[in-house]
Amino acid sequence: MSEAIDRPPQEIIDEGVEDTGGLGGHPAGLTTLFFAELWERFSYYGMRAILVLYMVALPAEGGLGFDTKRAASIYGTYTMSVYLTALPGGLVADKWLGARLAVLLGGVVIACGHFTMVFQSTNTLYAGMALIAIGTGLLKPNISAMVGGLYRENDPRRDSGFSLFYMGINIGAVLAPLVCGYLAQSQGFKSFLAAQGFDPAASWHWAFGAAGVGMVVGLLVFVLQGGRLRQAERRMQKQGAKEEKAVGGAQQKLTSGDWKRIGVIFVLFFFTMLFWAAYEQKGASLNLFARDLVNTQVFGFSFPSSWLQSLTPLYVIMLAPLFSVLWIRMGDRQPSIPAKFMLGMLFIGLAYLLFMVPAAWLTAEGKVSPLWLVGLYFLEVVGEMCLSPVGLSAVTKLSPLKLVGIMMGVWFLAASLGSKLAGYLSGFFVANDPSTLVRLYGGIAVGLLVATALLALLIPTLRRMMGHVR
Numbered sequence: 001m002s003e004a005i006d007r008p009p010q011e012i013i014d015e016g017v018e019d020t021g022g023l024g025g026h027p028a029g030l031t032t033l034f035f036a037e038l039w040e041r042f043s044y045y046g047m048r049a050i051l052v053l054y055m056v057a058l059p060a061e062g063g064l065g066f067d068t069k070r071a072a073s074i075y076g077t078y079t080m081s082v083y084l085t086a087l088p089g090g091l092v093a094d095k096w097l098g099a100r101l102a103v104l105l106g107g108v109v110i111a112c113g114h115f116t117m118v119f120q121s122t123n124t125l126y127a128g129m130a131l132i133a134i135g136t137g138l139l140k141p142n143i144s145a146m147v148g149g150l151y152r153e154n155d156p157r158r159d160s161g162f163s164l165f166y167m168g169i170n171i172g173a174v175l176a177p178l179v180c181g182y183l184a185q186s187q188g189f190k191s192f193l194a195a196q197g198f199d200p201a202a203s204w205h206w207a208f209g210a211a212g213v214g215m216v217v218g219l220l221v222f223v224l225q226g227g228r229l230r231q232a233e234r235r236m237q238k239q240g241a242k243e244e245k246a247v248g249g250a251q252q253k254l255t256s257g258d259w260k261r262i263g264v265i266f267v268l269f270f271f272t273m274l275f276w277a278a279y280e281q282k283g284a285s286l287n288l289f290a291r292d293l294v295n296t297q298v299f300g301f302s303f304p305s306s307w308l309q310s311l312t313p314l315y316v317i318m319l320a321p322l323f324s325v326l327w328i329r330m331g332d333r334q335p336s337i338p339a340k341f342m343l344g345m346l347f348i349g350l351a352y353l354l355f356m357v358p359a360a361w362l363t364a365e366g367k368v369s370p371l372w373l374v375g376l377y378f379l380e381v382v383g384e385m386c387l388s389p390v391g392l393s394a395v396t397k398l399s400p401l402k403l404v405g406i407m408m409g410v411w412f413l414a415a416s417l418g419s420k421l422a423g424y425l426s427g428f429f430v431a432n433d434p435s436t437l438v439r440l441y442g443g444i445a446v447g448l449l450v451a452t453a454l455l456a457l458l459i460p461t462l463r464r465m466m467g468h469v470r
Contacts, residue, residue, distance in 0.1 A: 026161050027150040029228035032221060034168040037143055039218030040107065041172030043114055044082075044136065045313075046180035046211035049306040051075060052284050052426075053184070053291055054204045055125070062201030064122060068288065069427035075284045076423015078129045083416035085137025087409040090145075092138065099142040099149070100229060106138030107219040114212030118205045128208070146229060166320065173313035176211070181306030183207040254400055260465040261398040264338075265407060267462060268391065269414045271341055274451050275387055276418025277425060278348050278444050279380055282309060284426035285440070286373065292431040293359075295367040308373050315381035323385040337394045337469075338462040342455045344387025349448030351379035352441050360437035397469045 055071035057063020066074070093102035113131030116124050147165050151157060183189050184207035190200035254262075290296070290305040297303075327334050335343065359372035391411065399407040425444065430436045 026157055026164070027228070029150050030147065030161050030164065032225040032228050033143055033147050034165055036103070036107075036218045036222040037165065038168040038172040039214045039221070040110065040139060040143070041169050042176045043110060043211040043215035043218070044132070044176070045173045045309070046176035046214060047114060047117070047132070047208060048283050049177035049181050049287070049309045050184040050204065050207055051078070052287050053306065056288065057204070060201065062120070062199075062204050064125065068429050072284045072423045072426035072429070074423070075426070076420040078133065079280060079283065079419035079423070080416045081133040082136050083412050083419065085133050086141045086412055089137030089139070090141040093142045099146050100226070102138045102142045103146065104219070104222060106135040106140075106142070107215055107222065109135030110139065111212050111215040111219065114208055114215060117208040118212070120202070120205060167317060170313040170317045174310045174317070176214070177306045177309040180207040180210055181304040181309075183210055185304035185306060257467050258400045261467065261469060262400075262407070264462050264465050265395060265398050265410070267458065268338070268341055268394065269410065271345060271451055271455055272387065272391055272411075272414040273418040273421065274448065275345060275348060275383070276415050277421035278352065278448055279384065280419050280422035281426060281444070282312065282377070284423055285429040288429050288431065290370075290373060293363045293367055294370050294373060296370065298370070308370060308377075311374060311377045312381060315378055316384070319381055319385050336459065336463055337390060337466070338455065338459045340386045340390045342452055342459065344383040344390075345448055345452040345455060347379050347383030347386065349445055349452055351376045351383065352445035352448065355379070356441035357438055357445060360434055360441050363437060364434040398466065
């Protein structure tokens with residue numbers, strides 16, 4: 001999954017002097033967090049790009065020899081766990097560690113997870129994934145919170161700052177498959193290893209190690225420039241104390257309007273789960289499709305199949321600013337929240353219908369052009385722009401003030417369950433059976449388009465339940 005779901009936390013208040021010592025007049029700490037998060041995402045997406053490929057590779061090729069169903073199930077459980085740990089990770093930081101220490105500890109645990117996977121065995125694979133999931137739960141929500149802590153309440157630089165931070169996330173996600181995919185899959189690197197006296201079949205573990213090095217670089221940036229983050233810590237502590245005081249005096253019951261808006265969140269939760277179940281195929285079944293059934297040569301140049309996973313974050317970098325401008329220019333004429341969700345479901349459904357179903361049929365004649373995946377990923381990201389950032393904004397608008405944190409945790413649960421469902425569906429991938437592939441991707445397309453039609457019918461009801469929220 002690309003990182004369009006990362007958005008600023010609650011407003012943070014501080015009476016201190018504005019920090020304008022960073023790039024473009026932003027706080028100096030933004031650069032620190034930008035590069036720390038870039039390298040954390042590099043480590044995560046680098047490992048994710050090759051995880052399923054490593055599990056299904058034969059032992060003679062340096063892999064574990066798992067069948068597709070087992071590998072896809074493990075992948076789904078892992079990606080689900082990464083999202084599930086975000087909520088307890090945030091709570092641990094709020095109650096005990098503080099955001100800065102939580103980020104540091106999380107980064108150390110993530111690095112240990114990657115370096116554990118340097119060793120080839122099933123046990124080290126499971127241990128490494130568990131450590132990465134735990135570490136990500138500590139780091140991910142808290143580093144985003146620290147970005148918010150760099151700015152005072154209503155600071156006009158805030159949205160711009162998060163946009164820059166968001167670019168760092170996706171730059172890391174673009175670079176990761178290119179580097180780790182090259183180390184894991186390319187014949188050039190395997191030949192280099194053999195020339196140096198190393199086992200070329202162990203190239204997977206050099207890639208896992210490179211992901212760990214990326215996390216270490218991020219940690220070094222975070223530690224060496226940690227002094228820039230002290231003001232953010234102070235602001236977050238003050239805001240936490242203020243919120244505890246406010247919650248203590250806000251024990252009023254929820255109104256019928258509150259319950260209706262909460263109901264809208266749960267309806268959208270269902271459709272969001274279906275969206276991510278299709279979107280997260282790229283790390284599992286589509287990763288295998290690219291390896292086995294896509295011609296990975298362009299103008300005579302061969303490239304690792306995992307490089308195609310860099311397309312999604314690249315599209316996000318290109319399209320996110322355009323959609324931001326589009327919604328602003330449309331103003332009151334822009335679609336409602338449920339209508340934007342419907343568009344998101346429609347685009348990803350069309351992506352599978354128009355690209356993956358024909359591509360699956362064509363595999364009967366041999367390997368297909370990579371342009372099928374290029375087109376698929378583009379339409380997927382168009383759908384993501386209509387659903388993912390809109391979803392987080394919707395939760396903050398629809399939730400009662402005292403339940404925003406809880407409902408945000410519920411919202412991330414949709415991505416978590418969707419990721420697990422993606423792993424389950426990927427288990428039906430069979431490389432040498434075009435009819436099975438057509439049923440798999442055609443079934444995903446039909447399911448998404450039926451869900452789109454259902455959501456379209458629900459839009460008038462959901463708009464009434466939302467009341468004044470638009």
